[in-house]
Amino acid sequence: MANALVTGGRVSLGLAGALLALAVQAGGSPFVTPGSQAAKERSCVEATDFMRRNHMEVIKHQRDATVHGGIRSTKHSLAGCIDCHVARDAQGQVLPVNDEQQFCGACHDFAAVRLNCFDCHATVPAPAPGKAAGSAGQALGGASPGSSLPPGHPQPAAR
Amino acid sequence: MKNPSDMKNSSAVIDEGRRGFMRTAAGVATVTLAPGVLLHTLAHAGSPGQGGGVPRAEPVTDAVRYGMLIDTTRCAEGCTACVSACNRENGLDLQEMPTGADPALWDRQESRWIRKVKVQDNLTGHVSNLPLMCQHCEHPPCVDVCPTGASFKRADGIVMVDRHLCIGCRYCMMACPYKARSFIHANVEEKLTLAPRGKGCVESCNLCVHRRDHGQPSTACADACAAEGHHAILFGDLKDPASPLSQALAKLPSRQLRENLALNTGVRYSGV
Amino acid sequence: MKRIVYREWRLAPQRYWGLLALLAVIAGMGGLAFWYMEHQGHWVTGMTNEIVWGTPHLFAIFLIVAASGALNIASIGTVFGKTTYQPLGRFSGLLAVALLVGGLLVLVLDLGRPDRLIVAMTSYNFRSIFAWNVLLYTGFMAIVIAYLVTMMERRLKGYYKAAGTLAFTWRLLLTTGTGSIFGFIVARQAYDTAVLAPMFIVMSFLYGLAVFILVLMFACAQDGRPIGPYLLKRLKGLMAIFIAGVLLFILIYFLTKLYGAKNYDLVNYYLVSGGRYTLAFWFGWVILGLLAPYGIIMHPALGQDPKWIAGASALVIFGGLASLYVIVIGGQAFPMTLFPDKTILESGFHDGVGGQISAYAPSLPEVLLGLGGVAVALLITAVGVRVLQFLPESLADKDIDPHAAVKA
Numbered sequence: 001m002a003n004a005l006v007t008g009g010r011v012s013l014g015l016a017g018a019l020l021a022l023a024v025q026a027g028g029s030p031f032v033t034p035g036s037q038a039a040k041e042r043s044c045v046e047a048t049d050f051m052r053r054n055h056m057e058v059i060k061h062q063r064d065a066t067v068h069g070g071i072r073s074t075k076h077s078l079a080g081c082i083d084c085h086v087a088r089d090a091q092g093q094v095l096p097v098n099d100e101q102q103f104c105g106a107c108h109d110f111a112a113v114r115l116n117c118f119d120c121h122a123t124v125p126a127p128a129p130g131k132a133a134g135s136a137g138q139a140l141g142g143a144s145p146g147s148s149l150p151p152g153h154p155q156p157a158a159r
Numbered sequence: 160m161k162n163p164s165d166m167k168n169s170s171a172v173i174d175e176g177r178r179g180f181m182r183t184a185a186g187v188a189t190v191t192l193a194p195g196v197l198l199h200t201l202a203h204a205g206s207p208g209q210g211g212g213v214p215r216a217e218p219v220t221d222a223v224r225y226g227m228l229i230d231t232t233r234c235a236e237g238c239t240a241c242v243s244a245c246n247r248e249n250g251l252d253l254q255e256m257p258t259g260a261d262p263a264l265w266d267r268q269e270s271r272w273i274r275k276v277k278v279q280d281n282l283t284g285h286v287s288n289l290p291l292m293c294q295h296c297e298h299p300p301c302v303d304v305c306p307t308g309a310s311f312k313r314a315d316g317i318v319m320v321d322r323h324l325c326i327g328c329r330y331c332m333m334a335c336p337y338k339a340r341s342f343i344h345a346n347v348e349e350k351l352t353l354a355p356r357g358k359g360c361v362e363s364c365n366l367c368v369h370r371r372d373h374g375q376p377s378t379a380c381a382d383a384c385a386a387e388g389h390h391a392i393l394f395g396d397l398k399d400p401a402s403p404l405s406q407a408l409a410k411l412p413s414r415q416l417r418e419n420l421a422l423n424t425g426v427r428y429s430g431v
Numbered sequence: 432m433k434r435i436v437y438r439e440w441r442l443a444p445q446r447y448w449g450l451l452a453l454l455a456v457i458a459g460m461g462g463l464a465f466w467y468m469e470h471q472g473h474w475v476t477g478m479t480n481e482i483v484w485g486t487p488h489l490f491a492i493f494l495i496v497a498a499s500g501a502l503n504i505a506s507i508g509t510v511f512g513k514t515t516y517q518p519l520g521r522f523s524g525l526l527a528v529a530l531l532v533g534g535l536l537v538l539v540l541d542l543g544r545p546d547r548l549i550v551a552m553t554s555y556n557f558r559s560i561f562a563w564n565v566l567l568y569t570g571f572m573a574i575v576i577a578y579l580v581t582m583m584e585r586r587l588k589g590y591y592k593a594a595g596t597l598a599f600t601w602r603l604l605l606t607t608g609t610g611s612i613f614g615f616i617v618a619r620q621a622y623d624t625a626v627l628a629p630m631f632i633v634m635s636f637l638y639g640l641a642v643f644i645l646v647l648m649f650a651c652a653q654d655g656r657p658i659g660p661y662l663l664k665r666l667k668g669l670m671a672i673f674i675a676g677v678l679l680f681i682l683i684y685f686l687t688k689l690y691g692a693k694n695y696d697l698v699n700y701y702l703v704s705g706g707r708y709t710l711a712f713w714f715g716w717v718i719l720g721l722l723a724p725y726g727i728i729m730h731p732a733l734g735q736d737p738k739w740i741a742g743a744s745a746l747v748i749f750g751g752l753a754s755l756y757v758i759v760i761g762g763q764a765f766p767m768t769l770f771p772d773k774t775i776l777e778s779g780f781h782d783g784v785g786g787q788i789s790a791y792a793p794s795l796p797e798v799l800l801g802l803g804g805v806a807v808a809l810l811i812t813a814v815g816v817r818v819l820q821f822l823p824e825s826l827a828d829k830d831i832d833p834h835a836a837v838k839a
């Protein structure tokens with residue numbers, strides 16, 4: 001009985017989320033950065049509205065699973081957020097997600113919540129695959145278009 | 160099975176050895192089988208910032224214990240290939256000296272995970288060269304002393320710091336018998352996706368944990384040493400009796416550094 | 432025995448506010464130093480990957496050790512029933528809390544991530560003596576405050592003895608914990624010995640007492656409260672005993688270290704070849720910090736003069752800082768024995784090449800942060816004695832212990 005209730009609750013929550021996602025989609029979702037991968041997606045990795053409120057919990061949960069359990073396969077990774085939400089300028093340079101005008105930076109600025117993920121974490125995606133410089137053990141690609149690093153470095157500079 | 164861009168992706172991984180290649184190929188296949196659904200998984204499987212290869216989906220277990228054998232007789236004097244490879248792999252070369260800092264002082268403040276050491280026996284005069292890094296102790300003093308539990312040992316034997324919990328008290332640096340740890344003394348502007356780093360926390364060698372979590376066979380230092388033709392560093396699973404590491408350890412006489420502390424280190428040395 | 436009358440500190444306002452302003456300025460400079468270090472990172476300090484604990488820790492540990500020692504006076508009065516000391520109990524408790532707050536502040540503000548203090552409070556690794564210390568410090572604070580209440584509130588008199596005994600036991604645990612922070616470090620030759628725990632206890636007795644005497648004499652001199660010669664004689668007598676105790680433990684420390692051949696080089700480093708650390712050991716700690724004050728106290732003429740007794744206390748405090756310089760920084764500077772019976776010829780990470788000692792030069796912000804902690808401790812004391820009744824109106828012998836007055 002209780003189980004059924006919970007399940008029912010989950011279903012309706014999920015439905016609400018899906019509806020909201022659809023609504024946002026229909027309205028052209030003004031909340032993601034134009035030109036980012038996210039702008040092309042139907043919703044975030046979970047219902048957008050859910051993510052809007054709970055992304056920190058999701059990320060925090062994932063962080064413990066990754067650091068202690070080594071789990072890197074899930075859709076809830078911070079690197080995934082960055083890959084999807086990062087935008088590029090007119091020259092094709094990636095713009096750090098925590099910049100004032102960018103996805104993470106703008107909203108945290110507006111909400112006045114300190115954003116300290118990027119004290120340590122990279123703010124631009126790792127470079128695209130298939131550009132490996134071939135150095136031993138580096139399946140990590142060379143400099144990406146937006147990179148200021150010499151070719152062959154695993155990843156571009158992140159500010 | 161694959162479109163051209165997938166081919167390109169896989170070819171980058173071939174260097175990694177057959178195993179990595181096979182897994183990547185398998186991963187890509189899964190994704191192609193179930194398009195829409197696994198869209199996100201695809202983005203990650205191929206994402207180089209995650210280290211290439213297939214990302215781990217299950218928590219690590221103690222069925223493996225990672226370790227190394229360092230054959231000092233093969234370690235060449237003056238060669239620092241392992242050090243440069245580590246610096247590049249883990250973004251240590253992205254550290255910048257703050258403006259106004261004293262270079263001599265900064266040299267002692269910069270983070271380093273691995274260093275070359277040259278030692279001479281006081282009695283016999285015998286000289287050995289060796290790389291020294293975190294020894295991945297079974298009973299790590301750094302973990303014992305850490306007040307918050309930020310220093311921890313993963314199930315697979317890798318000792319590392321959870322930067323989210325580290326308060327930067329440096330007690331672990333006091334306690335490490337190998338001086339393996341570094342404190343981040345300044346802001347870090349540039350960092351890698353696979354190796355986060357920030358002011359105020361402590362860090363040390365993590366046996367290229369991102370490679371472990373993507374099923375890759377070796378570490379940056381061991382690969383670099385092999386590429387130089389020295390083969391002084393052998394990485395592998397200490398618990399698998401069939402692993403090349405276990406086989407080599409069974410044959411070569413080796414020891415732990417500071418064995419009197421009985422820490423049962425995961426990194427072993429021979430010829431010193 | 433007469434009833435002891437406690438009174439707030441009655442200083443002329445200008446004098447009082449002047450004192451507070453001075454202390455506030457020093458504390459403020461410590462705050463600025465913290466802000467600078469926190470903003471820039473620790474590269475602006477002299478601390479490195481070799482010397483990971485520097486001047487802030489030296490001050491912090493001194494203050495923490497002195498805090499538990501300062502409580503001794505109250506303990507002697509309560510636990511050991513020495514009535515002469517009882518009128519000093521309140522002041523002793525106040526000073527203990529104030530010193531602890533100052534010391535902890537320095538310790539916390541030196542963290543790499545002081546913003547994560549909440550993590551240190553909520554996430555514990557119970558194998559870590561450091562984590563235990565967090566509990567010991569907070570517990571000490573709470574217990575001493577409760578103890579103070581039993582002293583100051585008549586209706587709670589019944590709990591006075593119990594609270595005092597608990598506080599005394601706790602302070603022993605606390606200093607054992609502080610000493611063990613070093614004692615448990617098997618990696619470094621200078622530490623790695625259980626002797627450090629009792630040694631820190633004796634050091635705390637001495638340094639806490641010296642700070643207590645000096646601050647008490649200053650506070651009483653400021654608004655003309657007399658301190659009887661008999662009381663002073665008892666206090667300096669205690670100091671002499673504690674000095675002898677510290678000397679004894681230094682001896683025991685070196686004897687334990689000399690027991691194994693592997694530590695000959697360490698003993699040689701401290702006593703002969705350690706450069707500035709050898710100097711600090713002999714001149715700072717042993718001669719100026721222990722022998723000289725002992726000589727003054729025991730001197731038939733100088734030992735009677737309050738000014739000289741104050742001077743001896745100041746020397747002990749100086750020696751205390753020197754001792755922590757030797758232990759905390761000197762202990763780290765001594766190269767770790769990574770390869771016994773081998774000499775390191777080259778290293779990419781400053782591993783004591785050729786037995787070389789690690790370099791360390793404190794930077795200004797570090798020193799200011801440490802002094803800031805001292806200022807905060809004194810600030811709390813100054814405000815405390817001003818607003819609450821911590822100090823007896825008179826410490827003249829006839830007022831606190833008529834029998835003693837006769838004996839003196």
Ligand code: SF4
Pocket residue numbers: 292293294295296299300301302318334335336337338339340363
């Ligand atoms: S070598 Fe040092 S950092 Fe590594 S596990 Fe042992 S104590 Fe910890």
Ligand code: SF4
Pocket residue numbers: 304305306307308309310320324325326327328329330331332360361
């Ligand atoms: S510096 Fe960080 S990892 Fe090291 S003991 Fe302190 S909290 Fe733990």
